[in-house]
Amino acid sequence: MTQIDRFAHHRAAIAAGAMMLANEGRHGRPLTYHVVNAEGREPAFTCEPHEYLAVTPWTPQTEPFQMGVSAWMAATFPKEVCADIRERGDRLLEEVLELLQAHGYDRDRVATLTQYVYGRHVGEPAQEVGGVMVTLGAYCLAAGLDMHACGDAELARVWTKIDEIRAKQGGKRGLHTPLPTAPDSATADTLPITVWQINDMEWFAGAGTPESILAWYMEEHGLSHEDATGDEDELPRALSDHELDTLKFQDCDENERPTGIVRTFREQLAIEVAEGGTFPRLFASTEC
Structure with missing residues (x-):
């Protein structure tokens, strides 16, 4: 048939x-x-x-x-x-x-x-x-x-x-979790701030679970799951120790030209955590 x-x-x-x-x-x-x-x-x-x-x-x-x-x-x-x-x-x-x-x-x-x-x-x-x-x-x-x-x-x-x-x-925290939950103060207090790869172009720094980081990113940018990660079955991924020590970070000037000292992601993360501020937030991008 x-x-x-x-x-x-x-x-x-x-x-x-x-x-x-x-x-x-x-x-x-x-x-x-x-x-x-x-x-x-x-x-x-x-x-x-x-x-x-x-x-x-x-x-x-x-x-x-x-x-x-x-x-x-x-x-x-x-x-x-x-x-x-x-x-x-x-x-x-x-x-x-x-x-x-x-x-x-x-x-x-x-x-x-x-x-x-x-x-x-x-x-x-x-x-x-x-x-x-x-x-x-x-x-x-x-x-x-x-x-x-x-x-x-x-x-x-x-x-x-x-x-x-x-x-x-x-990976969900409970059977009845309807959607990825947004990060809260309890999450921030119990999980370390690390770097998350959202998609092929962006990394964010924050404390949470893959689901909570995704929920924050979707809300912040008004994107669907698929638009955020490139695949509706993908979740943000915390970088490994090897990636934190090998991926390089460098600032760009207003003309989108690399400037300043080249640091590892781990070194840059330590600087940002010490400075404080609100997390999660954009950490790095392939676009200056």
Whole structure:
């Protein structure tokens, strides 16, 4: 079955019936999602609380996109992460914001719409999922994007990034950390100030974790994760002792010409720490 046929088959099946969520999961029993089609009620997949999604395709002829996501999740994350609906919500919101940011959406509208939504009655989850899908389709039409092709391309990409994504997840300070957290006074008091490589052109000095340094950099410059580091799966990296002793630092004058004494990164860092001031901050750049 071709890619186009697969999606056409899936959409036809959904149009013939409706997606239902069994109520048992609210009482500690397995969550069971179903697709109702012309042949009757066929289980799509089940999810035991705090377990991986156990995938059972509802027809042998096709594998809906959601099943491909389920297989990738099971291969990438621990069972409790797959079942954590709050963290899944964090990721969903993060991706929506990144999509809007990519098209120049005004960030000030986010707070306004948040107040508007949370001031209204609470919706029904299945209907709201439908609303998300319909609205995403309409958004993609306005943006000139094929939502199905984009989804397939991203799913294929993340299958090649399992190790990096798993390492990023494991490096978080807690299961419910929704996004990289900004540095705070406790972090500054307990971690040393060092030099972080943000991307191929910039190094910053500060105390924190890779996630906190990234969060500060994104906030400071109004950039997305991918724009900040060059790859949405990359995090800032603290320089090794060897790098601190071998990389060279030199000031530039107003005409962008090198001037002054050449120092190692370690020597320059010691000077800046002794002078004090606010950290994190720009330490060095390939551009004068």
